[in-house]
Amino acid sequence: MLTSFRAVFLLAFCLTAALLGCTAAQADSVIDKSAEKIKVAIITGQNNHGWTLDTPVLKNILDEAGLFDTTLLISPDAKDPDKAAKWQQFKPAFSDYSVVIINYNGEMWPDHIKTGFVDYIKGGGKAYVFHAGNNPFNGWTEYEQMVGLLWRKNNEGKRLYFDENGQQKIVQPGDGPGAGHGAKHAYVVKNLDPEHPVFTGLPTEWMHAQDELYHGQRGPAENMTILATAYSDPATKGTGVSEPLVWTIPFGEGLVLTNVMGHWWKNDATGPALQCAGFQTILTRSIEWLATGKVTQEKPADFPGKDAASLRELKPFKPLAYLYVPDFAPFASASVSRQEMEHAEH
Numbered sequence: 518m519l520t521s522f523r524a525v526f527l528l529a530f531c532l533t534a535a536l537l538g539c540t541a542a543q544a545d546s547v548i549d550k551s552a553e554k555i556k557v558a559i560i561t562g563q564n565n566h567g568w569t570l571d572t573p574v575l576k577n578i579l580d581e582a583g584l585f586d587t588t589l590l591i592s593p594d595a596k597d598p599d600k601a602a603k604w605q606q607f608k609p610a611f612s613d614y615s616v617v618i619i620n621y622n623g624e625m626w627p628d629h630i631k632t633g634f635v636d637y638i639k640g641g642g643k644a645y646v647f648h649a650g651n652n653p654f655n656g657w658t659e660y661e662q663m664v665g666l667l668w669r670k671n672n673e674g675k676r677l678y679f680d681e682n683g684q685q686k687i688v689q690p691g692d693g694p695g696a697g698h699g700a701k702h703a704y705v706v707k708n709l710d711p712e713h714p715v716f717t718g719l720p721t722e723w724m725h726a727q728d729e730l731y732h733g734q735r736g737p738a739e740n741m742t743i744l745a746t747a748y749s750d751p752a753t754k755g756t757g758v759s760e761p762l763v764w765t766i767p768f769g770e771g772l773v774l775t776n777v778m779g780h781w782w783k784n785d786a787t788g789p790a791l792q793c794a795g796f797q798t799i800l801t802r803s804i805e806w807l808a809t810g811k812v813t814q815e816k817p818a819d820f821p822g823k824d825a826a827s828l829r830e831l832k833p834f835k836p837l838a839y840l841y842v843p844d845f846a847p848f849a850s851a852s853v854s855r856q857e858m859e860h861a862e863h
């Protein structure tokens with residue numbers, strides 16, 4: 518009996534060891550699989566826009582593409598009485614990521630974060646500046662160089678647009694309009710370089726779903742490659758010329774792509790700009806291209822043509838909570854004052 522007990526025990530021991538070995542192997546393969554994904558960070562936490570809503574939506578879009586492992590880096594809140602100490606503790610490890618998405622429009626970052634970001638881009642890091650990400654950091658010279666055209670007054674930098682013949686024009690500081698936008702509307706995006714990996718195989722003109730169309734953006738406007746524009750129609754309070762929408766600027770060994778599409782205001786339950794199949798395609802292709810220099814994503818079947826926008830259903834998402842205001846409820850109108858709602862939308 519003792520012998521057979523021993524045999525059973527030994528058999529069980531061996532089976533357990535085998536199972537453990539198998540589990541360990543599976544765990545390794547899971548880790549290996551995620552290691553192949555492109556590591557992306559979205560930095561946010563302050564924005565006049567609905568960052569608690571559009572950030573999880575952006576993450577869902579990236580997750581759906583299946584290529585990215587996305588981390589959220591959430592800054593201290595501007596109203597937090599302990600924010601000074603929290604800013605000092607907030608140390609984003611930018612170099613852990615292939616691409617950093619800027620969904621931030623708030624207070625100037627403290628020096629350690631500014632230095633970290635500049636060093637990251639100089640050393641070969643990549644950034645994607647999302648919509649109002651071109652609004653903040655007035656006077657931070659390196660950021661303004663990386664972004665090129667920002668939400669600034671007309672005397673705070675050059676303006677760049679395209680005339681009716683497609684010729685690029687530079688306007689000097691002080692002349693012409695400063696940063697603004699007309700009424701939100703669907704508009705035709707024109708890809709200026711159809712051979713660019715981000716735009717390969719896509720229609721050169723396609724209808725973007727309802728969004729703001731930024732105009733009169735200002736900045737150093739140096740070393741810019743403009744990839745897409747849209748005609749800013751005076752009928753929607755636009756400028757009557759084609760405004761830059763998507764552009765890149767090399768900085769050191771790195772590269773920054775700015776795409777001013779993507780408006781989503783506070784308390785907006787849905788966001789057609791982010792639901793647009795065109796926007797989503799350009800986003801995921803841009804991130805892959807920034808990270809690897811190539812794009813493996815096919816043109817999706819629902820990519821819009823020139824005549825009609827193509828909207829995708831939003832995947833269910835959980836709004837982020839403000840870190841400082843624990844009872845913040847993004848969809849409860851009482852939680853956002855009338856004054857805040859009327860604050861100029863960018």
Ligand code: ZN
Nearest residue numbers: 729780781863
């Ligand atoms: Zn906006």
